[in-house]
Amino acid sequence: MSFFSKKETETKLSGAERPVSSRQLDDLKTRVANTDLPLSVARQVTSEMEHLGKIDPFVAEFSIGVTYVELLLSLPWFKETKDDLDLNRAETIMASHHYGLDAVKTRILEYLAAKSLKNHQKSRILIVDDEEVARNNLHLYFTGMGHTVRVAVNGVDALQQVEENDHFDVMITDLKMDKMDGLTLIDRISKASPETSVIMVTGYATVANAVDAMRKGATHYLSKPVQLDKLKETVEEVLQKQKKLQISQGPVLCFAGPPGTGKTSIGQAVATSLGRKFIRISMGGLRDEAEIRGHRRTYVGAMPGRIISEIKRAGVNNPCIMLDEIDKIGQDFRGDPASVLLEVLDPEQNGSFSDQYLDVPFDLSGVLFIATANDISKLPGPLLDRLEVIDFSSYSLEEKLVIARKYLLPKQVAANGLGESNPQISDKAFEKLIIEYTQESGVRGLTREIGTICRKLALQVIQKNATVLPEIDESSITSLLGPRKYRQEAADGEDRVGVVTSLVWTRFGGGIMFIEALRMQGNTNLILTGSLGEVLRESAQTALSYIRSNAKQLGIDPDFYEHSDIHVHLPAGAVSKDGPSAGLAIGISLISLLTGRPVCRTVSITGEMTLTGYVLPVGGIREKLLAALRSGCTKVVLPAENREDVASLSDDVTGHLELVYVETLDDAIPHLLCAQ
Structure with a gap:
């Protein structure tokens, strides 16, 4: 009896619980009926719903299927922001959030201007019909809608207009015409102008003709008599797809530059100016391609990728997605995420992005992708080829002073509750703060130091019950922040033999490096230390070979290398170094060592050197000049071929430096070696 009683209980529970799953399926069916979905997605949802109706609701597969259908229904397949x-609004927004960066702002405004022109450009329509009344009626109708309309009396006339380099967005053609019928015209147009969409309208509609027209390149096939509203709807659908494709085929911007220069925040400003939702996806340390593309539903705990997940959260299909720190993507046995980004960022492919969890294509062509990077040399070539790089250079001292006073101080005052006390910081105090307490290309460190000052002032307000705070001057900076953290290396040192102030350029901005050279008794060995790369080692060997072959002209004993070893060292051995721009500095260091003449410490130098002593141009001139200013240099020796690069720089970068341009190593010697 207990056996039958147990069975009866199970049956009752089962009967009580099944309506819950039935109601869940009914709710899903209602949502499916009320949701506008693409055809391929609707088919997938229908198939999944049929499958759910056949399986036991108590198995895990049922809940997985329900979650999958709910995701498909919740994605914004057609919802977008306008x-x-x-441009005036965009310019105002960027100016209110960022100081300087004129070249960057100009390029973004150019990008928006191009989108605006594409958006408002009149569409060109070609109407091909041998019936004059029908031809004129369509011409009048579409002209009244604001389109630019041309007409052709037959296929030959239409083909001639297209071949005369006239671009048409849409061609509406009849099937039966003299000289050339519509099918032949479609075939010829698809070859002469592949970007032109063709709509066939005919009174001889058959299935065979429709299939033939579609195979030859027609996008739509309508039978006469055609309703003008239906034709208008078809034309607008075609034009909308073309316009969306044209806009999406614009460049993918990549903001490249040192940390703290405003790359992420100006991306937010772009999204705000466009009125789009902003999504930031950190790519730093990403190693699993499934993080982007998702996991297949067969895996336990499978989820869609981060791009689809963020689009679902945003609720629109055209947000602004920032791929932050794209140069820090990793790679391991789980795949190569950078390869997935090739599909995501390619306008020819992202119209049907395949997330492995969705199993149906999602259109990413409306998404505005913006990438950021510190070092674009770490990006794979195919990925870099899809990006338009906009360089964010280092801030000058004058720019930092304005940013600190206009943007950073008010923000920190508000964040630390000092609005009523209204603390004032003098220009000299700001200058001391920038030079002696920060050493960076951006302003992150400066923001932290200003925040520290404001917190200490807040403590004074509470402890001393002060309502008015005295103005902070240079001496106050020291009392608030302690002794200075950084020194001007070039200005604070002494002139030494064999030690040259060289300018370098890294992903963190510009900097200086002291190249040291010593000679000792040995067997003609060139010793290079400091974690040097192959290019830098070859630069040192090139400089030594030039000096050996021209020792007499340089006033050096021709046998100086006979029983000697020469050691060249670049400090900070834990940091890898490479590149050709230190070749000229190494040459000067060796000449100073071999002649016994000290090098002027406040004179810095950069340039690549050839085996015959000529000087070649180098990159990163702006960052290197700013580094020279920060370190206290008064003169900079540059390659003559970099003169044009310097001419484009502002006075706040070049105005405080004496710039010397040289074509050979011999030209640089008198500017760097001190008089004996």
């Missing part, structure tokens, strides 16, 4: 292409 772009605000007001």
